[in-house]
Amino acid sequence: xxxxxxxxxxxxxxxxxxxxxxxxxxxxxxxxxxxxxxxxxxxxxxxxxxxxxxxxxxxxxxxxxxxxxxxxxxxxxxxxxxxxxxxxxxxxxxxxxxxxxxxxxxxxxxxxxxxxxxxxxxxxxxxxxxxxxxxxxxxxxxxxxxxxxxxxxxxxxxxxxxxxxxxxxxxxxxxxxxxxxxxxxxxxxxxxxxxxxxxxxxxxxxxxxxxxxxxxxxxxxxxxxxxxxxxxxxxxxxxxxxxxxxxxxxxxxxxxxxxxxxxxxxxxxxxxxxxxxxxxxxxxxxxxxxxxxxxxxxxxxxxxxxxxxxxxxxxxxxxxxxxxxxxxxxxxxxxxxxxxxx
Amino acid sequence: xxxxxxxxxxxxxxxxxxxxxxxxxxxxxxxxxxxxxxxxxxxxxxxxxxxxxxxxxxxxxxxxxxxxxxxxxxxxxxxxxxxxxxxxxxxxxxxxxxxxxxxxxxxxxxxxxxxxxxxxxxxxxxxxxxxxxxxxxxxxxxxxxxxxxxxxxxxxxxxxxxxxxxxxxxxxxxxxxxxxxxxxxxxxxxxxxxxxxxxxxxxxxxxxxxxxxxxxxxxxxxxxxxxxxxxxxxxxxxxxxxxxxxxxxxxxxxxxxxxxxxxxxxxxxxxxxxxxxxxxxxxxxxxxxxx
Amino acid sequence: xxxxxxxxxxxxxxxxxxxxxxxxxxxxxxxxxxxxxxxxxxxxxxxxxxxxxxxxxxxxxxxxxxxxxxxxxxxxxxxxxxxxxxxxxxxxxxxxxxxxxxxxxxxxxxxxxxxxxxxxxxxxxxxxxxxxxxxxxxxxxxxxxxxxxxxxxxxxxxxxxxxxxxxxxxxxxxxxxxxxxxxxxxxxxxxxxxxxxxxxxxxxxxxxxxxxxxxxxxxxxxxxxxxxxxxxxxxxxxxxxxxxxxxxxxxxxxxxxxxxxxxxxxxxxxxxxxxxxxxxxxxxxxxxxxxxxxxxxxxxxxxxxxxxxxxxxxxxxxxxxxxxxxxxxxxxxxxxxxxxxxxxxxxxxxx
Numbered sequence: 001x002x003x004x005x006x007x008x009x010x011x012x013x014x015x016x017x018x019x020x021x022x023x024x025x026x027x028x029x030x031x032x033x034x035x036x037x038x039x040x041x042x043x044x045x046x047x048x049x050x051x052x053x054x055x056x057x058x059x060x061x062x063x064x065x066x067x068x069x070x071x072x073x074x075x076x077x078x079x080x081x082x083x084x085x086x087x088x089x090x091x092x093x094x095x096x097x098x099x100x101x102x103x104x105x106x107x108x109x110x111x112x113x114x115x116x117x118x119x120x121x122x123x124x125x126x127x128x129x130x131x132x133x134x135x136x137x138x139x140x141x142x143x144x145x146x147x148x149x150x151x152x153x154x155x156x157x158x159x160x161x162x163x164x165x166x167x168x169x170x171x172x173x174x175x176x177x178x179x180x181x182x183x184x185x186x187x188x189x190x191x192x193x194x195x196x197x198x199x200x201x202x203x204x205x206x207x208x209x210x211x212x213x214x215x216x217x218x219x220x221x222x223x224x225x226x227x228x229x230x231x232x233x234x235x236x237x238x239x240x241x242x243x244x245x246x247x248x249x250x251x252x253x254x255x256x257x258x259x260x261x262x263x264x265x266x267x268x269x270x271x272x273x274x275x276x277x278x279x280x281x282x283x284x285x286x287x288x289x290x291x292x293x294x295x296x297x298x299x300x301x302x303x304x305x306x307x308x309x310x311x312x313x314x315x316x317x318x319x320x321x322x323x324x325x326x327x328x329x330x331x332x333x334x335x336x337x338x339x340x341x342x
Numbered sequence: 343x344x345x346x347x348x349x350x351x352x353x354x355x356x357x358x359x360x361x362x363x364x365x366x367x368x369x370x371x372x373x374x375x376x377x378x379x380x381x382x383x384x385x386x387x388x389x390x391x392x393x394x395x396x397x398x399x400x401x402x403x404x405x406x407x408x409x410x411x412x413x414x415x416x417x418x419x420x421x422x423x424x425x426x427x428x429x430x431x432x433x434x435x436x437x438x439x440x441x442x443x444x445x446x447x448x449x450x451x452x453x454x455x456x457x458x459x460x461x462x463x464x465x466x467x468x469x470x471x472x473x474x475x476x477x478x479x480x481x482x483x484x485x486x487x488x489x490x491x492x493x494x495x496x497x498x499x500x501x502x503x504x505x506x507x508x509x510x511x512x513x514x515x516x517x518x519x520x521x522x523x524x525x526x527x528x529x530x531x532x533x534x535x536x537x538x539x540x541x542x543x544x545x546x547x548x549x550x551x552x553x554x555x556x557x558x559x560x561x562x563x564x565x566x567x568x569x570x571x572x573x574x575x576x577x578x579x580x581x582x583x584x585x586x587x588x589x590x591x592x593x594x595x596x597x598x599x600x601x602x603x604x605x606x607x608x609x610x611x612x613x614x615x616x617x618x619x620x621x622x623x624x625x626x627x628x629x630x631x632x633x
Numbered sequence: 634x635x636x637x638x639x640x641x642x643x644x645x646x647x648x649x650x651x652x653x654x655x656x657x658x659x660x661x662x663x664x665x666x667x668x669x670x671x672x673x674x675x676x677x678x679x680x681x682x683x684x685x686x687x688x689x690x691x692x693x694x695x696x697x698x699x700x701x702x703x704x705x706x707x708x709x710x711x712x713x714x715x716x717x718x719x720x721x722x723x724x725x726x727x728x729x730x731x732x733x734x735x736x737x738x739x740x741x742x743x744x745x746x747x748x749x750x751x752x753x754x755x756x757x758x759x760x761x762x763x764x765x766x767x768x769x770x771x772x773x774x775x776x777x778x779x780x781x782x783x784x785x786x787x788x789x790x791x792x793x794x795x796x797x798x799x800x801x802x803x804x805x806x807x808x809x810x811x812x813x814x815x816x817x818x819x820x821x822x823x824x825x826x827x828x829x830x831x832x833x834x835x836x837x838x839x840x841x842x843x844x845x846x847x848x849x850x851x852x853x854x855x856x857x858x859x860x861x862x863x864x865x866x867x868x869x870x871x872x873x874x875x876x877x878x879x880x881x882x883x884x885x886x887x888x889x890x891x892x893x894x895x896x897x898x899x900x901x902x903x904x905x906x907x908x909x910x911x912x913x914x915x916x917x918x919x920x921x922x923x924x925x926x927x928x929x930x931x932x933x934x935x936x937x938x939x940x941x942x943x944x945x946x947x948x949x950x951x952x953x954x955x956x957x958x959x960x961x962x963x964x965x966x967x968x969x970x971x972x973x974x975x976x977x978x979x980x981x982x983x984x
Contacts (some may be wrong), residue, residue, distance in 0.1 A: 066594045069391065093391070156475075156494070162580050164595035203497045204580040218476040219496065330388040333596050338409045341580050528718035531685050534705040535712040536783060537735030546731075550722040 022053045025267045028067060029081035030254075031058030032208045033232035037287045046274050052267050060206065061086035062164050068095040068259065078262040079271055083166040085329075087118050087255040088322035096257035100269045104276035104294065111319070112253060112293040120253030121275045122228070122290030123308045125242075125317060126170040127249045129225035131215060133239040143222060146174055146245045150196035158200055159214055160224035163336040165206040169329065170250035171224045172336075173320050178247055183324050186332060190339055198340045215240060226252070231289020231306050242306050244316055251308065251317035254290060285309070382603035392599055400604035410588075410605070414612065417584040420502055421568040427507040428563045432514030433556060437548065439515075440522045451519075458512050466576045469505040470496060473577065497579035505577045506567050513566065514559040521555025522548075557624045561617050568613050585609040636661035636819055637682075637787060642691035644677050651677045653843035654691070659821065664813055665848075666822045666830035669840035670866070675823045678840075679789050682821065684708050696786060706735075711780030711818075715792045717772045719764040725751070725775050726760040732783035750782040751775075753812060770801045777809070781816065788813070788820040794829065806832055827867050831855065839863045861977050864906045871912070871947045875905040875976070885944040888922055896976045904977045909948040911973040914938070914959065920966030926959050942967065 029038065035058050043054045059067065061082035068080060068090055075095075082090065090096055096117040099105070105119065112120030128143045135142060143149070149158060161168040175197070176182055176189025202220050205211045212233050214220045230242040256275060258268040274280060281292040285299060291308030292299075299309050308317065382400055385393040404410045439450045457465060472478050473495040480492035495501040525548065533543040571586040578584065583591075585605060592602030635658035644652040652674040659665050667675035680686040682693055684705030693700045700708055720728050726747055733743045751757045754774035764772055773793055780788060790809070794802045810833050813820050824830050830837045831851035838848040839862075847854050847863045858864035861872060873884050875896075882890040884905055896903065917923050924942035936958055938949040947967070951958065959965045 062595050066597060069597060164591070206580070210576075213470070217471065217474045219474050327388065330596055330598070337583075337591075341583075526716055526718055528714045528716055529720055531683070531705070532712065532714060532718040532720075532779075533731070534685070535683060535708075535710060536732035536779070537706050537709075538731075539704070539706050542735070547720055550720075 022051050023264055023267070025052045025054045025079070025264050025271065026057060026077045027054055027079045027081065027271070028057040028059060028064045028077045029079075030060060030208075034228070034254075034288060037284070041283055041287060042275070042280055046271060050267055050270060052264070054271075060208075061166060065090055065095075069093070075259045075261050075263075077259050078264050078268040079256060080259055081121065081254055081256045084114060084120065084253045084255045085166045085169060085322050085325060087114070087257065089326045089329075090257070091115050091117055092323065092326065095260055097260040097262070097265070099258065099272065102269075102273040102276075104273050104278075107278075107296050108276055108293050109295060111251075112255075114253075114255060118255050118257035119272065119276065120255050120293050121272075122254040122281075122284050122288070123293060123317075124226045124228045124252050124254065124290055125244065125249040125308045125313070126167050126224070126226050126252060127245050128222055128243045129215075129230040129233075129240055130222040130243060131220075131239060132241045134218075134221040138221075142241065143243050144246055146171075146178060146247050148245075149200060149222070149224070152200070154222060155200050156202045157220055158222045158224075159203045159205050159211065159220045160197075160201060161206040161211070162204040162341060163329075163333050166252050167224055167226055168204070168206070169325065169332075170252065170320070172332070173325070174245075174247065174250060174318070177318075183321055183328075186328065190335060194339050204341050227291070227306055227308060228254075228289045234306065244313065248318040249308075249316050251319055253293070378603045379607055381600055382607050384600040384603075386598040386600050391597075400601050401608070403601070404604055404608060413583050413585060413588050414608070416499065416582065417568055417586075417609070418612070418616070420499060420506060420574070420584060421564050423503045424506040424510055424567045425560050425564045427503065428510050428514040429556060429560060431507070432511050432559065433518050433549075433552070435511070436515045436518040436522055436555075437544065437552075440519065454515050455512050457509070462509055463572050463576070465509060466505055466573045469501075469508065469573075470576055473501045473504070496577065497581060499578070499582050502574055502578045502582060502584075505573050506570065509570075509573060510563045510567060513562050517559030517562060518552055518555040521552040525551045553624060557621065561620065564620075565613050565617060569609060635659060636663075636696055637821075638692075638694040639678075639682070640692045640694075642678060642681060642693065643689045644674075644681060644686060645689050650843050652681070652688075655840075655843070655845055657838060657845060657848055659819055661819055662817045664810075664820045664822070664833055664835045666824055666834040666837045667840055668824055668827060668830040668837055668866070670825060672842075673840040674843040675840050676791060679791055679821065679823045682787070683710055683712050683789055709783070709785050710787045710789060711783060711785035712789045713773070713776045713780050713791065713793045715795055717764075717769075717776040717793075719772055719776060719779070721764055724761050724763055725756070725767075728764070728775060729779045729782050732779065736783065746782055750778040753781070754778045754808070769796055770805065773797065773805065774808075777812070781812070781818070786819065788818045790820065790822040792824055795824075795826070802829075809833065831867070837867070839866060841866075856975070858906070858975065858977065861904055861906070861979050864975065864977055869909050869948055871907040871909065871944075872977075873905045873907070873944050874902065876902050888944060890974070891971060893971065893974065893976065895974070899976055899978050904979060906975040906977055907947075907969060908973070908975075909937075910950040911969055912947065912949045913968045914949060914951055915966040915968050917964040917966045920968035922967055924965055924967055926961050926963050926965060929958065929961055940965070940967070 029035065035056060039056060046052075047054055057064075057067070057077060064077075064080055064082050065086045067077065068075070071077065072095065080090065080095070098117055099119060108119060112123075114120060128149070130143055132142070140153070160171060163169055163172065172186065172189045172193065173183060175192050176186050179188035179192050181188035203214065205214060208229050211223060211225065211229070215223070215233065216238060227242050230240050233240045256272050258265060258272065262268050276294055278294050278296050281294040281297045282299070284290045285292050285297065285307055286303060289307050299307070304310060308314065383396045383398070385395050385397065385399060387393060435454065439447055439454070442450060474480070475492045475494065475496070477496075479495065480489070483489040484492055495504070529547055529551070530543050533547045538546065569586055571590060574582065574584045575587050575590070578587070586609070589602045589605050589609070592598050592605065637659040639655060639657050642652055642655040643650070655674070655678055657665075667678060669675050677686060681688045682700075684700070684703060688701060691701070695708070720731065723731070729747045729750055730743050733746060738746070748757065748760070751760055754777055756771060756774055756778070759767065759771065759775070764775070767775070776793070794805050797805060806829055822830070822833060834851060836848055837851050837854050839846045839854065841862055847859045849857075854863065855867050858867060864870045865872065875882055875884050875890075877896075878889075880892050882892060882896055882905075884890055890905070913920070922942055922944065924940035924947060927939040927941050927946070929939070930937040933953070935953050936951045938951065938959075940947045940949060949967070
């Protein structure tokens, strides 16, 4: 009698727990504002619907890439979200597995379908972020050209990410293109930056948190930065605005892929489909300022401010051949360390 | 017969008891260091990743490239300046605290050692705010007219020196403090009775006796500063690279782990050489005080 | 005016008064000991004279100069510490030369004086040794030489021999006395050892609870202690309760003593003090009273007897002249001469 009672109680305790047993899905993606948006607004609905707990591994694109390299034999990460540049590198090193296209995937711009193994989840433009109030106070017109950053009036008051960050790489490529070179001839970019741009820089700061800090403490008034970061700082009330330079704004995308050999492949594929859905895309646009990759998303002009959306903006976007850039990037990094970041 | 056998077993007991600790040390410290050392001989290609070949190419590149020379020079310069500053600040500080009344002494020790309880990253972020162009230091200096306009402290080597000194002074104070406690306070009274004033007593009687404390303190500060990462990263920025931040870049940005490992091994080697030389120099000069 | 004048010297530590209005004078060239149990304030007094502790009240005048608030390094007073306080990182020669360096004595003269100081303490060959390479006694002699080489006006010795073994202590005591006499240096010694105090001093100051109970030559202080405390601190004493009976004096339970002018002015009840060496053993019944031998201890040059009598327990010293001595348990008689009886005020106290 006592034995039966004991087994019943044990069952009553274990069964509900078993029914609610959850796996864990590991997602590696950017930290900062992106992380808080995902964890607060995007993941909870998915976790509930799929009975899975999502563990967030924060890091910028190169950090995540380094982790994928370290884990190559036994990956812990299921879904990796990185800038497209490092994603191309991951693809060439076979860190990603094939995507299972769903209905949302079919509605995605072709520019975002970068490979059968990876897809863009948000559009970002790279240009110049500036403190509108500081500019007004100094009586300066907002910047509208990459060449503006060479202006001596900005000396020590501007910053940019390093070459380890995609924004930095985009800037170098733009400057090369503007001075007779390009992705095949990068030297004009280095020469111009070493001569005109680097001396004006207060710092080379790759961390988004530290860059916001530099703006907010007044240390800098402008920086080479992306729309999504500008958007999040502006959301806090700080008077940060984004300027699309007239020579063109390099686009980059947040891209996602399912890691080759991931433990929870089913949930990983479902998560990427979920990220491409119109609701989540609109959420990204409204909360983090990334341009939607899903064609069916509609934004009002007010909502679309500072976001890459609409035919005018889409036409100024410049795309670079990331495979080529990735091949040359290590050599450029060496030169960057010696010529620019000193 | 049985006696010697059991005696030998008893004599071996201390070694057996050390084994768990030794295993821990070996697994967590010796093995990773050995792996890093071996990694430094491998090669790296941007397309194929780490190649398990063996050569001294990495070391050759680091030792001949002036780029790396300037980084190591900066690393050692910052470590040296910080050690000097910590000695000049920490030694008098420890002495003064040791001569306070017990109630004030405990309070001051807590104030000096308290920062050790706070994460070094948090402290360094605080320095970022203080050292900024619009930060407190510049505001005060310009406000009282000592400076015509704000001076660049953030993202400079000087700023790094200042922040690192603040981080390291507690270690120096601790090391010197233990040495001071071992001095017979009557020797200072004896010096006074023989006609020495406060400063002369400190210089001729106290200082030579605390050299062991200064030695261990400076070794700790030098090694920690030369290998420190957080403060140079946050205060120096990407332009003022030191060895540790360069290693970080290699491992996480360029993914050239073998070269990163080579820089790490060279850093360890140069710290060890300098520390041993410093130790020998001081011990030889002050062998008399080593009672 | 005396060479050293101490007036009303006081020092308090919180609620405790360590030194309570101490007055005394020292003549030039005199050797005075401050003697007392621990906590009596003798070391604190010395520290104030040296300048290591500021007095809360009172004054110190040396050779007419007011030292009370002067920094210790300007007082020109030599100090020898209990722990010797030699500079461990300097050789013996450098230790001794230190005071001369502070006085900017030129090198040749400095070296000559250091050598002479070392010869005075018989350590001429140790000039290049380090303190840790020497024995306690040798270190103490170096400390002495270091204090003397600066030709101080006053020499202060803070229990310098308490860390030495008995034989060495005796030798050092004689050594210090000789040096002090030869150099004629005014000296104050702090000690808890009464034999040392009496052997070395021109005058002994017995201290208790921050005050000087008695300051006089060793012999006077010993024979005329003036207080019960001093009588039991300086040497041993048999203290017996006494009371007045008309013109006479009654001891203990009724032993009658002849009247004595020394007992005048001491009130109804007082103390009778008999030194053990002044009591004589005689055959039972032949003395003033009888006693039983409780124990006897042989101490080489004399015997110590513990006797049980109608006056309570009594101690007797008897010089060893080779004659037979009473056995334990035996009955003996006790006698003493009237002029060896000392009367002291107050009730009998614990020793």
